[in-house]
Amino acid sequence: MEQFVFFGGKGGVGKTTVSCAYAHRCAREGLRTLVVSTDPAHSVSDVFDQRFGDEPESVTGVEGLDAMEIDPEDEMQRHLDEIRESLSEQVSAAMVSEINRQLEMSHGTPGAYESALFDAFVDVMRTESEPYDRVVFDTAPTGSTLRLLGLPDFLGDWIDRLLYKRKQSIDLFEKAAVGDMEPRRLLEGDPVIERLQQRKEFFEYAGETMRNEAAFFLVFNPDQLSVNETARAIEGFTDRDLRVRGLVANKLTPSPDDDETGRGARYLREKVETERDRLAQVREGFDPPLVAEIESRTTEVRGDVLADVAASLDVEP
Numbered sequence: 001m002e003q004f005v006f007f008g009g010k011g012g013v014g015k016t017t018v019s020c021a022y023a024h025r026c027a028r029e030g031l032r033t034l035v036v037s038t039d040p041a042h043s044v045s046d047v048f049d050q051r052f053g054d055e056p057e058s059v060t061g062v063e064g065l066d067a068m069e070i071d072p073e074d075e076m077q078r079h080l081d082e083i084r085e086s087l088s089e090q091v092s093a094a095m096v097s098e099i100n101r102q103l104e105m106s107h108g109t110p111g112a113y114e115s116a117l118f119d120a121f122v123d124v125m126r127t128e129s130e131p132y133d134r135v136v137f138d139t140a141p142t143g144s145t146l147r148l149l150g151l152p153d154f155l156g157d158w159i160d161r162l163l164y165k166r167k168q169s170i171d172l173f174e175k176a177a178v179g180d181m182e183p184r185r186l187l188e189g190d191p192v193i194e195r196l197q198q199r200k201e202f203f204e205y206a207g208e209t210m211r212n213e214a215a216f217f218l219v220f221n222p223d224q225l226s227v228n229e230t231a232r233a234i235e236g237f238t239d240r241d242l243r244v245r246g247l248v249a250n251k252l253t254p255s256p257d258d259d260e261t262g263r264g265a266r267y268l269r270e271k272v273e274t275e276r277d278r279l280a281q282v283r284e285g286f287d288p289p290l291v292a293e294i295e296s297r298t299t300e301v302r303g304d305v306l307a308d309v310a311a312s313l314d315v316e317p
Contacts, residue, residue: 001134001316002215004125007248008139009219010229014250016043017301017309018219018294019138025310026317027065031133037069038121038139044069047302054120056128061303066132068124076116086195122206134317150240152207159200166196211241217291217315219248220282222275227282234286246291246315249279254295291315 007019016037023035034056037044044067045051048059054074056066084100121137129135216237220230230247237244255272256265283290291314301309 002213003129003133004135004137004209004214006137006139006214006216007219008216008233009248010221010226013219013221013226014294015219016047016138017306018217018248018250018292018313019136020044020047021301021306021309022313022315022317023065023067023134023136024062024306025313026134026136027059027062028307028310029317030064031317032064032131033134033136034066034068034124034128034132035136035138036067036121036124038072038117038137044138047306049302068128070117070120070124072117075120078116080116118206119202122202122209125209126205152203152210153240156200156203156207159196159203163196163200214242215245216242217246217248218244218288219250221251222249222253222278224278227278230282231286234288244288247282247286247288248292248294248313249282249290250292250294252293252295 005019005022007015007022009015020035023033026033035044037052048062048067050057050060050067052067052069054068054070056068059065059067124135218230218233220226234244253268253271253275256268279290279293292312294309294312297305297308299305
């Protein structure tokens with residue numbers, strides 16, 4: 001299995017349960033494991049009944065398992081502060097107030113949230129992953145996750161265009177700014193080009209790592225809306241040249257005993273039959289294999305119950 005494992009899916013399907021169960025299993029089998037939540041709901045803390053922050057912390061009672069939760073709002077503010085600091089070093093004092101105004105406006109613009117969150121989880125991959133055999137990501141709902149995973153190609157092309165324009169403008173300036181018959185050399189050491197080049201390398205690392213060192217699994221519930229969402233997600237991953245390794249069916253209805261009768265038993269049998277039809281639809285119509293069928297529990301999936309859920313996963317640690 002690759003070092004980085006992502007569990008995604010529609011909101012509410014049980015991504016956190018499955019990702020925590022898999023991380024729990026990896027740790028139990030001797031792999032140093034980190035589970036990372038990029039979901040604003042921050043349910044990882046609820047699963048382990050322990051509060052986590054933006055730095056890895058040991059999970060109480062599970063040797064070899066650490067957890068961390070990335071707060072999107074905090075990451076976006078940190079992201080904007082880094083941009084502000086970087087730009088302030090490269091412009092005149094008169095421009096600083098305008099930069100601050102523009103950055104405050106950008107806080108609520110489309111894409112700011114995804115960009116900050118993307119930087120955060122790629123930073124985890126680059127700087128926090130070295131001590132771990134496995135890093136498991138409990139991702140945000142499908143739409144947000146796909147936008148995140150599409151950023152390397154989109155922003156990589158954008159950076160290329162900015163680099164070209166910056167180099168072109170410096171070249172023109174050098175040709176025009178001739179003193180003592182010698183052009184002023186500005187290209188080497190230009191802080192803007194240096195910053196753009198760093199971002200380009202950042203996105204190249206992200207794209208290469210997610211294609212070659214990451215495994216993606218999608219969690220779904222056995223209802224038509226969830227199945228349809230999963231189909232669209234698979235298509236979205238394919239469009240980004242990312243392969244979905246497997247599908248996890250979660251919250252399946254347990255079948256009643258054969259001798260059970262009455263309205264409740266009839267309801268359960270009809271529901272189980274409908275869910276079997278949805279699972280057959282997935283097996284026959286989707287390329288990624290079905291790697292787990294997890295029944296609903298009467299108790300919350302926390303603590304030792306995670307081991308039972310993990311046992312249902314046909315996913316190697």
